[in-house]
Amino acid sequence: xxxLLLSISFLLFMSVVQAxxxxxxxxxxxxxxxxxxxxxxxxxxxxxxSIENADKQALVDGKYDIVVVLVGPKEEVIVRRKENxxxxxxxxxxxxxxxxxSSYSVATTRPLAEISDSNxxxxxxxxxxxxxxxxxxxxxxxxxxxxxxxxxxxxKLSQNLYSESIGGVKFLSPSLFKATLSVxxxxxxxxxxxxxxxxxxxxxxxxxxxxxxxxxxxxxxxTYDLAHRNGLLxxxxxxIIAIAxxxxxxxxxxxx
Amino acid sequence: xxxxxxxxxxxxxxxxxxxxxxGVGGGFxxxxxxxxxxxxxxxxxxxxxxxxxxxxxxxxxxHFRRGTVDIKLxxxxxxGGITGSMIGVAIFSSLRSAGQLDLIISILYVVFLxxxxxxxxxxxLNAIRKNRGNSDTPxxxxxxxxxxxxxxxxxxxxKSKLYLSVIPVLVLGMLVGVLASIMGVGGGFIMVPAMIxxxxxxxxxxxxxxxxxxxxxxxxxTIAQSATNQTVDIVLAFILMVGGVIGAQFGAQAGxxxxxxxxxxxxxxxxxxxxIRLGWDLINMPTELFSIGGGAGH
Numbered sequence: 001x002x003x004l005l006l007s008i009s010f011l012l013f014m015s016v017v018q019a020x021x022x023x024x025x026x027x028x029x030x031x032x033x034x035x036x037x038x039x040x041x042x043x044x045x046x047x048x049x050s051i052e053n054a055d056k057q058a059l060v061d062g063k064y065d066i067v068v069v070l071v072g073p074k075e076e077v078i079v080r081r082k083e084n085x086x087x088x089x090x091x092x093x094x095x096x097x098x099x100x101x102s103s104y105s106v107a108t109t110r111p112l113a114e115i116s117d118s119n120x121x122x123x124x125x126x127x128x129x130x131x132x133x134x135x136x137x138x139x140x141x142x143x144x145x146x147x148x149x150x151x152x153x154x155x156k157l158s159q160n161l162y163s164e165s166i167g168g169v170k171f172l173s174p175s176l177f178k179a180t181l182s183v184x185x186x187x188x189x190x191x192x193x194x195x196x197x198x199x200x201x202x203x204x205x206x207x208x209x210x211x212x213x214x215x216x217x218x219x220x221x222x223t224y225d226l227a228h229r230n231g232l233l234x235x236x237x238x239x240i241i242a243i244a245x246x247x248x249x250x251x252x253x254x255x256x
Numbered sequence: 257x258x259x260x261x262x263x264x265x266x267x268x269x270x271x272x273x274x275x276x277x278x279g280v281g282g283g284f285x286x287x288x289x290x291x292x293x294x295x296x297x298x299x300x301x302x303x304x305x306x307x308x309x310x311x312x313x314x315x316x317x318x319h320f321r322r323g324t325v326d327i328k329l330x331x332x333x334x335x336g337g338i339t340g341s342m343i344g345v346a347i348f349s350s351l352r353s354a355g356q357l358d359l360i361i362s363i364l365y366v367v368f369l370x371x372x373x374x375x376x377x378x379x380x381l382n383a384i385r386k387n388r389g390n391s392d393t394p395x396x397x398x399x400x401x402x403x404x405x406x407x408x409x410x411x412x413x414x415k416s417k418l419y420l421s422v423i424p425v426l427v428l429g430m431l432v433g434v435l436a437s438i439m440g441v442g443g444g445f446i447m448v449p450a451m452i453x454x455x456x457x458x459x460x461x462x463x464x465x466x467x468x469x470x471x472x473x474x475x476x477x478t479i480a481q482s483a484t485n486q487t488v489d490i491v492l493a494f495i496l497m498v499g500g501v502i503g504a505q506f507g508a509q510a511g512x513x514x515x516x517x518x519x520x521x522x523x524x525x526x527x528x529x530x531x532i533r534l535g536w537d538l539i540n541m542p543t544e545l546f547s548i549g550g551g552a553g554h
Binding site for chain 1: 311
């Protein structure tokens with residue numbers, strides 16, 4: 001419901017904007033699939049783009065700003081806080097968040113606050129502090145929700161799943177740009193969306209989306225699929241490997 | 257998760273060395289080490305159960321060839337063990353969804369390692385003192401007329417030359433099964449003393465019979481953990497297995513050159529050190545109070 005309202009408002013917003021100017025942004029990804037093999041330790045995704053039908057003078061004057069975002073599949077997350085009980089630190093209060101981007105990488109031409117101080121970035125949910133992540137449950141203590149949400153972002157940042165790169169978008173010519181976004185080693189598998197937002201003098205102009213698939217390949221894919229789809233069979237295979245290893249050891253090191 | 261294969265192999269070999277030297281399973285050292293290395297406790301416990309399958313299999317095989325396994329007693333222990341393992345995996349799942357699994361694993365380890373480490377040090381220090389003093393007085397087991405011999409449902413175990421109630425056997429097997437699935441241990445460190453002191457099993461069949469039970473219980477635990485919690489890491493387990501079996505060979509050779517009492521005192525110190533580290537992590541204020549977990553698991 002929330003996302004529906006958001007997309008309606010977003011569409012209205014875009015149609016109003018487009019009626020005035022037809023300035024558009026086009027993007028292409030350096031790769032549309034990221035394959036995770038056993039040796040995968042993260043990579044970079046380059047998003048190339050161009051500003052089309054733009055106001056020539058504004059382009060030359062550098063009045064356009066670009067924000068590129070790479071968002072991973074949504075997930076449900078429980079944030080827990082440790083509390084001291086009887087002298088030991090135990091998980092105390094917790095808060096469950098639905099629709100949390102499993103990964104979120106944002107690159108901008110300038111700091112977000114300089115690009116737009118209006119509500120545009122809030123409505124479009126650009127930047128970590130503007131992500132519309134709402135708890136699934138009511139939380140009694142007012143102000144606590146904010147602490148849990150900030151902790152969620154902080155932990156995601158420390159796991160390299162969230163990242164912000166000011167200046168990560170570079171203009172190659174007045175209308176051509178290039179954004180480099182990092183894909184961490186622990187990137188969640190599934191459908192990721194690259195989103196490019198065009199701003200002109202602090203106002204949102206237009207946006208363009210592109211999709212990227214992250215999938216496991218080879219041995220990684222085999223074990224992952226098996227463990228998650230057929231845990232029983234996976235467990236039996238794990239036991240057989242263990243028996244074989246134990247048997248082999250007794251053959252190699254047999255003394256009698 | 258990004259971890260170093262060589263570090264894991266080294267940990268497997270190091271713990272394997274100790275288990276070969278002291279003749280213990282090593283699960284109770286390996287699982288805390290994996291947790292110290294930032295492997296999620298849930299994964300450490302389930303994966304360690306998988307590793308123990310390998311080490312207990314080769315151990316049980318050697319005892320089977322020597323004829324030092326009481327199959328009937330082992331089977332009765334196993335019946336209890338299967339029940340315990342199932343109960344343990346269920347407890348494991350519910351603790352995990354409540355966000356308290358890591359805490360309970362740590363507390364169980366602190367209690368067990370603290371108790372066993374202290375007992376080992378006290379016992380070995382006494383032995384060392386006795387050796388230095390006058391003649392060696394053989395420590396005799398107290399007579400068998402305890403409450404255990406009054407229990408009903410008696411059964412004859414020919415190999416162990418025992419006629420005793422199945423109740424303590426089933427209960428012991430079950431307790432060890434619960435520990436295997438929650439703590440990621442074989443449980444030999446509880447089962448062996450309990451078999452010797454409570455059940456009066458002859459020492460020549462104790463190790464083989466307990467390995468027989470541990471092997472099947474950890475097999476079942478691995479499968480049950482994988483099916484319900486998807487926490488078995490097959491690659492991690494394999495690295496640990498290979499490191500473990502190699503380390504154990506060298507440990508066994510080193511163990512023959514050292515004196516028994518000093519060895520036990522040394523192992524007691526290692527066990528206490530691990531206990532203190534885990535206990536410190538419980539009482540010391542963590543730098544990050546918050547943690548995140550998946551709603552449906554990763």
